[in-house]
Amino acid sequence: xxxxxxxxxxxxxxxxxxxxxxxxxxxxxxxxxxxxxxxxxxxxxxxxxxxxxxxxxxxxxxxxxxxxxxxxxxxxxxxxxxxxxxxxxxxxxxxxxxxxxxxxxxxxxxxxxxxxxxxxxxxxxxxxxxxxxxxxxxxxxxxxxxxxxxxxxxxxxxxxxxxxxxxxxxxxxxxxxxxxxxxxx
Amino acid sequence: xxxxxxxxxxxxxxxxxxxxxxxxxxxxxxxxxxxxxxxxxxxxxxxxxxxxxxxxxxxxxxxxxxxxxxxxxxxxxxxxxxxxxxxxxxxxxxxxxxxxxxxxxxxxxxxxxxxxxxxxxxxxxxxxxxxxxxxxxxxxxxxxxxxxxxxxxxxxxxxxxxxxxxxxxxxxxxxxxxxxxxxxxxxxxxxxxxxxxxxxxxxxxxxxxxxxxxxxxxxxxxxxxxxxxxxxxxxxxxxxxxxxxxxxxxxxxxxxxxx
Numbered sequence: 182x183x184x185x186x187x188x189x190x191x192x193x194x195x196x197x198x199x200x201x202x203x204x205x206x207x208x209x210x211x212x213x214x215x216x217x218x219x220x221x222x223x224x225x226x227x228x229x230x231x232x233x234x235x236x237x238x239x240x241x242x243x244x245x246x247x248x249x250x251x252x253x254x255x256x257x258x259x260x261x262x263x264x265x266x267x268x269x270x271x272x273x274x275x276x277x278x279x280x281x282x283x284x285x286x287x288x289x290x291x292x293x294x295x296x297x298x299x300x301x302x303x304x305x306x307x308x309x310x311x312x313x314x315x316x317x318x319x320x321x322x323x324x325x326x327x328x329x330x331x332x333x334x335x336x337x338x339x340x341x342x343x344x345x346x347x348x349x350x351x352x353x354x355x356x357x358x359x360x361x362x363x364x365x366x
Numbered sequence: 367x368x369x370x371x372x373x374x375x376x377x378x379x380x381x382x383x384x385x386x387x388x389x390x391x392x393x394x395x396x397x398x399x400x401x402x403x404x405x406x407x408x409x410x411x412x413x414x415x416x417x418x419x420x421x422x423x424x425x426x427x428x429x430x431x432x433x434x435x436x437x438x439x440x441x442x443x444x445x446x447x448x449x450x451x452x453x454x455x456x457x458x459x460x461x462x463x464x465x466x467x468x469x470x471x472x473x474x475x476x477x478x479x480x481x482x483x484x485x486x487x488x489x490x491x492x493x494x495x496x497x498x499x500x501x502x503x504x505x506x507x508x509x510x511x512x513x514x515x516x517x518x519x520x521x522x523x524x525x526x527x528x529x530x531x532x533x534x535x536x537x538x539x540x541x542x543x544x545x546x547x548x549x550x551x552x553x554x555x556x557x558x559x560x561x562x563x564x565x566x567x568x569x570x571x572x573x574x575x576x577x578x579x580x581x582x583x584x585x586x587x588x589x590x591x592x593x594x595x596x597x598x599x600x601x602x603x604x605x606x607x608x609x610x611x612x613x614x615x616x617x618x619x620x621x622x623x624x625x
Binding site: 205207210211214215218219220222223224226227228232235236239240243244247248257258259262265266268269291292293294295296304307308311312315326327329330331333334335336337339354355358359361362365 | 376379380383384385386387388405406408409410412413414415416417418419420421422423424425426427428431432434435436438439440442443
């Protein structure tokens with residue numbers, strides 16, 4: 182019975198699960214957690230390099246979904262997109278000891294993912310694709326875009342960190358972004 | 367800048383990545399807040415950039431995180447349901463329905479009663495929280511003491527009396543690696559408005575205060591102090607200082623020990 186219910190929840194869309202979270206159905210929250218906690222935790226751990234802090238970010242995000250699920254608007258973007266962006270923002274803020282405005286993120290950070298991540302198969306496929314795209318970039322480009330994404334560094338900070346001219350850093354990041362865009366198009 | 371938009375089409379991803387300096391970023395954000403077309407483009411760019419997260423090494427969170435989350439959620443659910451039940455049950459006694467005034471009085475009494483019990487519960491909760499905090503502080507203090515006393519690189523320094531107080535004695539356990547010291551001292555009551563103050567004196571630089579104390583507190587050997595890690599200490603001393611202590615020794619030395 183429970184297994185059948187779990188299988189059914191695995192097939193539910195994010196939005197139908199969110200509607201049930203609005204009705205305070207904790208099994209729907211658990212289903213969303215099972216679906217996306219791995220992605221969020223991996224991202225937060227990579228940024229913070231501290232699994233304990235990453236666990237806190239993960240728990241806070243899903244608790245925010247529980248408290249404010251009614252604020253999510255499907256027309257404004259996707260739930261996994263919001264989760265990935267919010268996890269990055271909060272982790273970088275923690276890393277740099279900046280404050281965040283958690284409740285505003287829901288309405289301010291619309292994120293439209295170019296693909297569906299609702300199933301494990303789709304996630305695995307995309308994981309492989311992103312790693313292939315980054316693996317195909319020249320080392321300098323990959324390093325620069327990873328410093329920007331995972332360390333939250335600006336152009337100037339990356340230039341200083343790598344002891345490189347600012348123009349070189351800007352070119353590398355722009356090229357890396359172009360490769361990403363084209364590969365995901 | 368193109369057609370009144372401060373951001374070119376190919377720059378939305380860079381903005382989403384956060385590589386622009388603060389001022390430029392703020393002016394772009396101000397425009398996006400009022401431009402639906404740019405807001406839509408940014409949402410799409412954010413989605414493409416967000417996929418970089420998938421480059422992180424795969425990791426699954428420990429099962430306990432989900433357990434904690436669901437416990438928190440259940441606790442919230444039960445706390446929001448409880449008051450509703452109270453409201454449903456209290457006014458339901460049928461024979462009151464025809465006697466409004468006594469019912470109102472009863473309700474008022476019940477409200478006062480509930481308010482009093484709520485305050486009592488609140489006070490009990492505060493007492494429990496205070497006791498828990500005290501217990502935690504004591505536990506942490508004991509753990510720190512044990513760690514200093516058990517460390518192999520902790521040194522013991524005997525404190526000798528000075529002519530100012532010939533019967534006094536004391537000792538210090540000092541661990542420079544941990545930057546911790548604990549000490550004990552047998553001293554008479556200090557003069558009114560005075561306290562004893564322990565000092566760690568380095569080879570170079572000014573003496574560092576290791577706390578003020580009264581004889582009763584130091585007698586059982588549980589005074590614990592944090593000093594700068596790796597400090598090259600030369601000697602320790604106890605002086606008599608005004609209440610609250612001083613930033614540098616001013617009073618007479620009553621105990622002195624050389625490392």
